[in-house]
Amino acid sequence: MKKTVLVTGASAGIGKATAIYLAQHGYNVYGAARRIEKMQDLNQYGIKPVSLDVTSEESLVACVAHISKEAGGIEILVNNAGSGYYGALEDMPISDAKYQLEVNVFGVARLIQLVLPTMRKNNFGKIVNISSVGGKVTLPLGGWYHASKFAIEGLSDALRKEVKSFGIDVIVIEPGGTKSEMTGLGSKYMMKVSGNTAYGSLAKGVSQMYAKIAKDAAEPIVIARLIQEAIEAKNPKTRYAGAAGAKLMLFLRKILSDKQFDKMVMSQMK
Template structure:
């Protein structure tokens, strides 16, 4: 039976690449995003598109209800939509921090709530949460982004234990440097809020580091293939790591002390 997949944040980057790749491999794919106009290419490939704002409950409910009405099932949920605002904690408005957490954690949790009843009924489901190497390792200026991704890691670990007996797997994807507009937008925002404050030197250093990372960033198809590997495994790993610099950074996280890792990371902020 053809599996039905819902992918959020499908208008660009990892979400778009994954929607296309899974559709090419026989999945019934629904791509969801705020910018419906950016998903015309997906429509041309037979992917169904849905307007979705993960910060609005009525939008989340409407999205799931539409898919269940059309297919009666959601077999795989890929929580990919994300916000990447960077800036010093002292400088960032709490309203922007709250928005980032709404997108990166509360929207994810609410969507999971909405798909679980059908998955439990079918005794089958795959919930894929896109985290980041930034869910294990932090950079300065990334306070709220990292807080949200660390939260995704914890949410996923607890949820995995709750739903395993219902035939549902929870999979975390931890990308490293991946080509995405979120990086550029995050750096732009960071310079707007911290580029002229006491943190301006550090903000510029982080922006320079980001520019270097973008040059070596992996194509999103690398992560799309990891996701396919995870959802097709009978007994998937709890975490899949991929893209530029991911494995080496997580290795350093394991073997180095916090303070030594801090020094190594800060040495790159020039």
Template sequence: MAKTVLVTGASSGIGKATAIYLAQNGYKVYGAARRVERLEALKDTGIKPIALDVSKEESLTACVDRIIKEAGSVDVLINNAGLGSYGALEDVPMAEAKNQLEINLFGAARLIQLVLPHMRKNRYGKIVNISSIGGKVSLPMGSWYHASKFAIEGLSDSLRNEVRQFGIDVIVIEPGGTRSEMIAVGSEDLMRVSGNSPYSKLANSIQKMYADIEKNAVDPVVIASLIKKGIEAKHPKVRYIGGAMAKPMLFMRKILSDKLFDKMVMSQMK
């Protein structure tokens, strides 16, 4: 029997590619997003569009309730919905910082809470949290984004050992540069917040770096295939890494001291 999958943030990027890829491979896929009009085209691939704003409790509960009513279970939850909001810590309004954490962390956590009772009952479940190499490596001007992704990493590590007794796996995906609208949107956001502040010189350097990342970014189906590999493994790895510069960056972070890593990162800010 086909497993039922909920993919959040399915209107673009990794979420869209993953929803399509899994639907093409026999899964019953619900593609969820706030911009539900952008999901209509996915119907042709057999995906069921569903409205979801991960920052609103009533939307989260309505989404899960509908899937349980129609499909009977959520076998695989892919927490992909995310926001990349950038700017110097001093410049970012706290309301924007809280919104970043609401979407990237608390929305994902609440969805996990909502699907876990059904997964426990079925003694089966796969929870896939889309982190980033930014959950292990921090760049300037991304303090709140990195805070949210570091938090997802920690949440996943704790959760994994809570739910394994119920036959539930927790998998973290750490993409590097991946083609999506997030890079361009994040770059625009950076300049809006810090482009005319005392941090403007660094902001311009970061913007140029993002442009280089975008040139080398991989197709999101690369990450979708990693997700499929993880959810189909009998004993999945804790983390799957893919995308431009992901493995080299994480390797350098592992072997270098904090100060040497900082020096390497800042040497790219020209």
């Protein structure tokens, strides 16, 4: 029997690459996103596109109910949908910050709540939460993005302990620089909110650093392979890091003090 997987944020980047890769490796894949028109090409891989807005309770409930009715339940959940807006804390409207947390944290948590009853009943489940290297290390002007990814790390650690006895694995994926439209959109937003404020020169520095990251960014397939490795491992690791710069940044964060790490990051902004 093919295992049923739900991949959120499947209209582009890591989500789309993961949906295709898992479908090609024998999984029954549902790809979910708001922009259903951007997922029509997934049909050719046998992937079933589903409309999903992770900020809408109605949409979340309908998505899980639809898959449960068709496939009997979701065995593997890949929480990939995300928002990556940057901007100085002082400049960024709280309404935008709340939206980012709604997408990156509360949407993830609600979807987990909805799939857990079936996973518990079956004594099997894999919950894969896409965090980021930015869930462990920070750049200036990324306060709310980092807050959301740090939250995913903590949420996943607590959840892992809660559901282990039910045969459910919770896995965190920490991508480094990966090709996606999110980087460009986040940078554009940052320049809009902070480009002409007291943080303008810092915003330009961060933007230049992002351009460098984008140039060396890995293809999303790198993360798709990592996800496959994680869900097929008999005893999966709690965290998998991959793509450009991921392991190096996490290693440096581990060995440097806070102030040393800050100094190193800020030296890249010049």
